[in-house]
Amino acid sequence: MNGSDLQSRLNALQGSFSPAEKRIITIIRLNPLGVAKMGVTELAKYAETSTATVVRTSKRLGFTGYPALRLALAAETSSPMPIEMPLAADIGDNDSPKQILQKLLEFEVKGATETTQLLSAATLEQAVSILSQARRIDIYGTGASALVAQDFCQKLRRIGVVAQTFGSTDESLVSACQLTNADAALAISHSGQTADVIEALTQAKAAGATTLAITANGRAALTRKADIVLRTSSREMGFRAAAMASRTSQLLIIDCLFIGVAQRLPGARDALRKTHDVVRQRRR
Numbered sequence: 415m416n417g418s419d420l421q422s423r424l425n426a427l428q429g430s431f432s433p434a435e436k437r438i439i440t441i442i443r444l445n446p447l448g449v450a451k452m453g454v455t456e457l458a459k460y461a462e463t464s465t466a467t468v469v470r471t472s473k474r475l476g477f478t479g480y481p482a483l484r485l486a487l488a489a490e491t492s493s494p495m496p497i498e499m500p501l502a503a504d505i506g507d508n509d510s511p512k513q514i515l516q517k518l519l520e521f522e523v524k525g526a527t528e529t530t531q532l533l534s535a536a537t538l539e540q541a542v543s544i545l546s547q548a549r550r551i552d553i554y555g556t557g558a559s560a561l562v563a564q565d566f567c568q569k570l571r572r573i574g575v576v577a578q579t580f581g582s583t584d585e586s587l588v589s590a591c592q593l594t595n596a597d598a599a600l601a602i603s604h605s606g607q608t609a610d611v612i613e614a615l616t617q618a619k620a621a622g623a624t625t626l627a628i629t630a631n632g633r634a635a636l637t638r639k640a641d642i643v644l645r646t647s648s649r650e651m652g653f654r655a656a657a658m659a660s661r662t663s664q665l666l667i668i669d670c671l672f673i674g675v676a677q678r679l680p681g682a683r684d685a686l687r688k689t690h691d692v693v694r695q696r697r698r
Contacts (some may be wrong), residue, residue, distance in 0.1 A: 433534070434463035435471045440531040442487065444647060448633075450487035454480045460632050462534045522662045528647035529663040541642050542674030544624050548598035551577040552623070554586050554614040555602035558661050562602050562628075566668040572689045573682040575675065586614035595622035603627070604646070604660035606634025615639045628664055 431439060438461045442449050449457060457480075458465045472483040505517050545551060551570060555563035563579040570577035580586040593599060599618035603611045606629035616639050619625045627640035630647060637643045646663035676682040 431471070431474075432467075434461065434467045435474070436531045437461040437463065437534065438468060438471045440528050440647075442483075444528060446487045446490060450484050452484075462537065525647040525663050526666050529645070529666055532645045532647070533667070537642060537644060538670065538674070541626055541644060542671055542678070544598050544626065544642065545575075545600075545671060546675045546678040548624070549576065549596040550593065551575060551597065552586070552589050552593060552599040552614075552618060553577060553579040553602070554590075554599065554611045555579065556608055556610055559602040559604065559608070559611070559664065562661060562664040562668060563600075565665065566600070566672065569668070569672045570675070572686055573672075573676050573679055574685045575679070580614075583610040583613065586610070587617050590614050590617035590623075591621055593618050593621040593623035595624075597621075597623040598626065599623045600626045600628070601636055601640065602629075602664055603634075603636055604630050604664075606631035606636040608636070612636050612639060628667055630660060630663075 438457065441457070441461055452460070454465045454468050458468045461468070469480050472480045475483060477483045477486065505514050509517070553563040553567050555561075560579070567577045567579040578589065580589065590599060597618075599615055601611045601615040606627070612635055615625050615627065615636065619639055619641075624642075625640045626642045626644065627636050628644045628646060629636050630645065631637070632643060632645050644667050646660060646667065676686070679685075
């Protein structure tokens with residue numbers, strides 16, 4: 415079975431997979447070369463499922479087992495990459511603004527869908543539970559991820575949660591070292607390799623805080639410092655694709671976490687109403 419046949423099989427079976435199988439399929443689509451290098455146990459752990467499910471999924475895709483699937487993926491990804499890199503997604507130099515808008519929409523929707531498939535119910539439930547019970551929450555991020563960190567921090571503050579994000583690594587480290595086992599720290603990094611973010615989360619973990627990470631790279635250094643890893647789509651096509659796609663997927667996750675936390679805090683709705691009224695009155 416070649417790459418085209420595999421893709422056709424995936425499309426034909428779409429909708430018939432279990433949640434665990436969908437996570438495996440999503441990982442294959444996002445990183446076929448990476449899966450080709452993984453053993454069955456490693457992929458099962460990465461997809462938060464069992465080795466039996468990995469084997470079953472391989473057979474449902476038309477292979478005799480997981481080793482055969484790995485061989486097919488390795489063969490599929492052995493072709494050379496295109497030399498020309500688009501500005502974003504699959505946008506061409508001659509595309510009109512309307513075509514750009516449509517392609518960006520499709521790219522963002524696919525990224526958000528893949529992120530949803532990667533996240534298990536158990537992981538989300540655990541993350542929301544920890545954040546809703548934390549005495550204080552530190553949020554770390556740089557670049558585009560810093561904007562997401564600021565957004566999450568502002569949302570949490572509106573419902574009375576003590577949350578903070580920082581403008582420099584030194585500020586992050588000073589705060590992180592003062593955390594306790596009653597606190598939580600969330601690091602946001604698409605690549606999972608951002609040194610400043612890793613350093614801050616490492617310090618938070620050493621201080622006893624429960625650590626969480628939002629990243630597209632489940633095998634990155636950041637994930638080894640996180641008690642809970644929330645994975646986003648790793649689709650990257652073009653110079654700006656990583657920044658755009660990662661931000662959309664990250665925002666999707668933090669909105670889910672925010673609503674989940676708000677559901678668990680008795681005074682959240684009153685706090686939202688109060689902060690809304692204060693801001694609205696000021697703008698009159």
